[in-house]
Structure formats: C-alpha cells, structure tokens
Amino acid sequence: MLLQSQASQLTELLGLPEAKVEDMTIIDGVGVFFVIRSTRRDAECPRCGKRSRHLHTNNGYDIEDLPWNDQSVVLRVNRRQFWCEGCGEVFSEELVFVNKRRLYTKRLANQIVGQVLGSSIRSVAARTGMSEDQIETMLKDAGEAYLLETPEGLKYLGIDEIAVVKGQGKYYGVLVNLETH
Numbered sequence: 001m002l003l004q005s006q007a008s009q010l011t012e013l014l015g016l017p018e019a020k021v022e023d024m025t026i027i028d029g030v031g032v033f034f035v036i037r038s039t040r041r042d043a044e045c046p047r048c049g050k051r052s053r054h055l056h057t058n059n060g061y062d063i064e065d066l067p068w069n070d071q072s073v074v075l076r077v078n079r080r081q082f083w084c085e086g087c088g089e090v091f092s093e094e095l096v097f098v099n100k101r102r103l104y105t106k107r108l109a110n111q112i113v114g115q116v117l118g119s120s121i122r123s124v125a126a127r128t129g130m131s132e133d134q135i136e137t138m139l140k141d142a143g144e145a146y147l148l149e150t151p152e153g154l155k156y157l158g159i160d161e162i163a164v165v166k167g168q169g170k171y172y173g174v175l176v177n178l179e180t181h
C-alpha cells in the first residue's frame with residue numbers, strides 16, 4: 001500500500017475530479033493500474049432524486065484512462081450501489097469522470113474524438129488500440145453532449161468531415177466554432 005503522502009501526490013497527478021488514489025501498480029509491458037475511489041459520500045437516486053448514503057454493495061470495475069508515456073492506464077474503480085430511502089430502490093452511483101455505461105474516462109474519449117478530427121476512425125483505432133466501434137460510440141456521445149448546448153455568440157463556423165473508413169465514402173459532418181474550437 002501507498003503512504004498517505006504518496007497517495008495524495010498520485011491523486012493530484014492523476015487529476016480526476018472527485019476521485020482519490022488508494023493504490024498503484026506498474027506492470028511491465030502491460031500498463032499502470034490505479035485503484036481509486038470516489039470522494040463523494042453519497043449519490044443521487046436516478047429514480048426519485050434523493051441523495052443517499054446507505055451503501056448497499058461495492059462493485060469494482062476497470063476503466064481505461066489517458067495513456068501515460070505510451071503506457072496504458074487502467075483505473076480500478078469502486079462503483080458503489082446505494083439503497084435509496086426515498087423510493088426503496090438500489091441504484092449504482094454515477095462517477096463524474098465516466099459517461100454512463102462506458103468503460104473509459106470522458107477525457108480519454110475527448111482526446112480520441114480530437115484525434116479523429118483531421119484523421120480517420122480507422123487510423124486512430126490502429127494508433128490507439130481502440131476498436132472502430134468504440135470510437136464511433138465516442139463520436140456519438142460527443143455529438144449528443146454538444147447538441148445539449150445552444151450555440152451563442154457564434155461568429156465563425158467551420159465545416160469539416162471525418163472519414164469513417166478512408167476511401168469508402170462514409171463521413172461524419174463536423175461543425176466547429178472556430179473561435180473556441
């Protein structure tokens with residue numbers, strides 16, 4: 001186990017919101033593994049909106065994060081289930097750095113979506129080791145997140161396309177606010 005001071009340094013280095021590093025292991029040629037936990041003591045019930053602190057079960061699962069110096073980074077997260085005293089349901093907490101039902105961090109998805117702009121899904125898949133399906137899902141998630149925003153004060157609009165597979169005529173259209181990217 002890590003010393004308290006090492007754990008807080010690693011927490012700072014990892015820089016994920018509402019997450020604390022508890023342990024870290026480096027496996028040569030495989031990657032860096034962090035054990036992290038949420039710093040929140042409660043979670044909001046998706047059904048009735050009441051916040052609960054009644055822990056029901058612990059559930060460890062692995063999510064992929066941004067690579068460090070070409071090494072894979074895997075986060076073992078305890079995604080707790082809580083019992084809601086409002087409606088009696090058991091629910092899983094949401095973690096602010098992972099989208100629902102995804103096994104990678106939001107910031108990894110953002111980085112990959114950024115790489116696809118100006119490239120193709122296939123070449124980013126080859127470079128990162130993600131599957132083309134995973135990357136398509138990331139693009140769809142990014143699209144949905146942006147659709148929630150109403151563009152305001154838009155002055156310069158850029159239009160670009162991303163080839164799903166280069167040379168096969170399937171494209172995503174991308175609209176970019178050129179001032180804010």
Ligand SMILES: [Zn+2]
Nearest residue numbers: 045048084087
């Ligand atoms: Zn509830």
